[in-house]
Structure formats: structure tokens, C-alpha cells
Amino acid sequence: MEIKIQNLSKKYKSIKALDNINLTISTPAMIGLVGPNGAGKSTLMKILVGQLLATEGNVIIDGGSLNKREKYLKxxxxxxxxxxxxxxELRVEEYLDYIASLKAIKENRKEEIKRVLEMTNLKEMRRLKIKTLSGGQKQRVGIAQAMLNNPELLIVDEPTVGLDPEERIKFRNLFSEDSIDKIVILSTHIIEDVESICNLIIVINKGRILFTGEPSALVKKAIGHVGSIEIENNHKDKFLEREAQGEFKITSTVITPNGTKYRVVSKNLSSSFEEIVPSLEDAYIYCMLEEDEYALT
Ligand SMILES: Nc1ncnc2c1ncn2[C@@H]1O[C@H](COP(=O)(O)OP(=O)(O)OP(=O)(O)O)[C@@H](O)[C@H]1O
Ligand SMILES: [Mg+2]
Incomplete structure (x- = not known):
């Protein structure tokens, strides 16, 4: 499958939620879509699934325009x-059966429902009413319905929200294994999700793509911009003032016997910091700092 996003913009009245997005994605891909609240992630996903119309631009799926390919996409x-x-009020099984009917799954419907129930660890809960499930269990029902019929294109908007650590790891791996012959697009605020499974990271902010590429390439851009320093208590206020003035952004604060150890990300890292290897999270923060520059490249 190939998805071409061309000059895509979306306006909600005066708000520009997406601003000239261009992107081509093809199978196989395991994509992490990251960006702050209000960046435009859900808007982009809703357009890709045909739930929302773009204000400008096109989405081409396997050579055909998205709005003419409703059945193909479905x-x-x-x-x-x-x-x-x-x-x-529905039981888990009934709900999945209902979604299966919407997806026009006729053959092997029972087996297919059984497959996703097992995959999402919901087999024992299949006869329970949805209202009696916990938040994380409901989230798993949501993932189960998305996985019905083993779709070629899986778009999941913050799927790991509310999952306990074990389930989160399990689902991450499930999405990743699934992406061998698919396109999986996953939005998340948890950089660890991206780090552990995605081969492509898309950073978006204010409706614009700031970065597309391998996570390691994003990390590479942040080399030389991440540092650590230990500050004695009586110099702390002065140090925090420097952050307030925008010299750097603190990403971690650890109290030590002598004061406080800070980890910072900065456009221009002063030589007073000890340079350290960036994590993907540092690199994401750096990308936000460098926003204007990234947008131009
Ligand atoms: N139905 C709507 N009507 C008006 N404005 C909207 C609507 N939906 C989204 N927006 C606005 O569009 C922008 C992008 O929203 P979107 O939901 O795509 O962000 P997001 O990246 O998914 O954020 P989050 O991480 O909080 O889920 C925001 O400024 C939001 O306020
Ligand atoms: Mg969202």
C-alpha cells in the first residue's frame, strides 16, 4: 500500500490544524506520530481514515484519490x-460482532473475533458488558476492534493510554510484529513507545511536520545539544533563571548530596555543561526548540 499526502491543510474556522503536510508512506512501515497537545495528530489521522475532509490538498491511496476510494479503504x-x-450495554463479544458486521466480515467471523480476543487478552471477558470493564480493558476492546480483519493499514490514536506497563509492552510488540506487511501509524505522547518499535518517527507541531525519518536520525541532530551539570543549592536560583530566559530546557532534575544534577537540552550548549549522548526524548525536545529551523529543511 502507498499513501501520498499532498499539500494537505485543514482549517477549523480560524484554527489552522494542519498546514501544508506532504508525506509519502509505503508498506511496510511502523510510524510513530508525536507532537504536543493540539499539534494536529488526531486531525491528520481523521483525514486519513476518511472521517474528516481536508480544506486543501489530496490524499492518494494506491494511486486513487481517498474520497473516491471509500470502499477500498474500508x-x-x-x-x-x-x-x-x-x-x-453490549457485551465485548457482541460489540466486536457488530463492528465485524460494519466491516462486512462474513467468512470466518467467529474465528476472527476469537483471534482478536486472544490477541488483546480479552477472552475471559468476552461475555462481560463493556460498562463493567476498567479503562485499560476498554482500551483493549478498542484495539481489538481495530485489528479485526487484519487490516493492511492500522491507524491507532494514542492506543497505549491507560494501559498498565505490561500490557503497554505487549501491545507495542503486537503493533510492531503486525507492521511487517502493513502500515501502522501510531500516535503517542510516550517517546518510549516510539523508541522501542517505530522505524519512522514523524514530529508534528502547530500543524506542520518538523521531522520525518528514522528515530536514530532525530537523535543524531541533537548530538552536542544535550548536557548535564551539577549545581550547588546556593546557585540554583540563578541557574533556573537561565532556563526562564530560554538558554536551555531542563529535561531531568535529580537531587544529589551536593545540590542538584540537571539534564538540559539547548540550541547552543554552553561549555560549562558536560556533553551527554541524547536520548530520543532529548532529541524530541531539541526538535521543538529548533522548530523554525527544522521546518525549513
Ligand atoms: N472539531 C474541532 N473544532 C475546532 N477545532 C478543533 C477541532 N478538532 C481539533 N481542533 C483544533 O485543531 C488543533 C489540532 O487538534 P488535534 O486534535 O488534531 O491535536 P492532537 O495533536 O491530536 O492533540 P492531542 O495530543 O491533545 O490529542 C487544535 O488546535 C484543536 O483545538
Ligand atoms: Mg489527538
């Missing part, structure tokens, strides 16, 4: 919206 898509309403 047969190949699994989608987990960020705020999905579940039919609270």
Missing part, C-alpha cells in the same frame, strides 16, 4: 480513534 483499514465511544 476493506483495508483498522482505526482506533482517540475518544471512541463504546456501546456500554
Amino acid at each position: 476493506e483495508r483499514l483498522g482505526y482506533l480513534p482517540q475518544d471512541f465511544g463504546l456501546y456500554e
Whole structure:
């Protein structure tokens, strides 16, 4: 599958949620879509699944325009919206059966439901009403419905929200294994999710793409911009003042016997810091600092 996003913009009245997005994605891809609240992640996903119309631009799927390929997309898509309403009175199994019917799954429907129930660890809860499930269990029902029919294109909007660490790791791996012959697009605020499974990271802010590439390439850009320093207590206020003035951004604060050890990200790292190897999270913060510059490249 190939998805071409061309000059895509979306306006909600006066708010420009997406601003001239250009991107080509093809199978296989495991994509992490990251960006702050309000960056435009959900808007982009909603356009890709045909739930929302763009104000300008096109999305081409396998050579055809998205708005003319409703059936084509429906047969190949699994989608987990960020705020999905579940039919609270239905039992898990009934709900999945309902979604399967919407997806026009006729053959092996029972087996398919059984498969996703097992995959999401919900087999024992299949007869429970959705309203009796915990938040994380409901999230798993949402993931289960997205995975019905083994879609070629899986778009999941913050799928790991509310999952306990073990389940989060399990789902991360599930998405990753799944992406061998698919396009998986996953939005998240948890950089660790991206670090452990994604081969492509897309950083978006204010409706614009700031970076597209391998996570290691993002990290590479931040080399020389991440440092650590230990500050004695009586110099702390002065140090924090420097952050307030925008010299750097503190990403970690650890109290030590002598004062406080800070980890910072900075456009121009002063030589008073000990330079350290950036993590993907540092690199993401750096990308936000460098926003204007990134947007131009
Ligand atoms: N239905 C809507 N009507 C008006 N404005 C909207 C609507 N949906 C989103 N927006 C605005 O569009 C921008 C992008 O929102 P979007 O939901 O795509 O962000 P997001 O990256 O998914 O954020 P989050 O991380 O909080 O989920 C925001 O400024 C938001 O206020
Ligand atoms: Mg969102």
C-alpha cells in the first residue's frame, strides 16, 4: 500500500490544524506520530481514515484519490480513534460482532473475533458488558476492534493510554510484529513507545511536520545539544533563571548530596555543561526548540 499526502491543510474556522503536510508512506512501515497537545495528530489521522475532509490538498491511496476510494479503504483499514465511544450495554463479544458486521466480515467471523480476543487478552471477558470493564480493558476492546480483519493499514490514536506497563509492552510488540506487511501509524505522547518499535518517527507541531525519518536520525541532530551539570543549592536560583530566559530546557532534575544534577537540552550548549549522548526524548525536545529551523529543511 502507498499513501501520498499532498499539500494537505485543514482549517477549523480560524484554527489552522494542519498546514501544508506532504508525506509519502509505503508498506511496510511502523510510524510513530508525536507532537504536543493540539499539534494536529488526531486531525491528520481523521483525514486519513476518511472521517474528516481536508480544506486543501489530496490524499492518494494506491494511486486513487481517498474520497473516491471509500470502499477500498474500508476493506483495508483498522482505526482506533482517540475518544471512541463504546456501546456500554453490549457485551465485548457482541460489540466486536457488530463492528465485524460494519466491516462486512462474513467468512470466518467467529474465528476472527476469537483471534482478536486472544490477541488483546480479552477472552475471559468476552461475555462481560463493556460498562463493567476498567479503562485499560476498554482500551483493549478498542484495539481489538481495530485489528479485526487484519487490516493492511492500522491507524491507532494514542492506543497505549491507560494501559498498565505490561500490557503497554505487549501491545507495542503486537503493533510492531503486525507492521511487517502493513502500515501502522501510531500516535503517542510516550517517546518510549516510539523508541522501542517505530522505524519512522514523524514530529508534528502547530500543524506542520518538523521531522520525518528514522528515530536514530532525530537523535543524531541533537548530538552536542544535550548536557548535564551539577549545581550547588546556593546557585540554583540563578541557574533556573537561565532556563526562564530560554538558554536551555531542563529535561531531568535529580537531587544529589551536593545540590542538584540537571539534564538540559539547548540550541547552543554552553561549555560549562558536560556533553551527554541524547536520548530520543532529548532529541524530541531539541526538535521543538529548533522548530523554525527544522521546518525549513
Ligand atoms: N472539531 C474541532 N473544532 C475546532 N477545532 C478543533 C477541532 N478538532 C481539533 N481542533 C483544533 O485543531 C488543533 C489540532 O487538534 P488535534 O486534535 O488534531 O491535536 P492532537 O495533536 O491530536 O492533540 P492531542 O495530543 O491533545 O490529542 C487544535 O488546535 C484543536 O483545538
Ligand atoms: Mg489527538
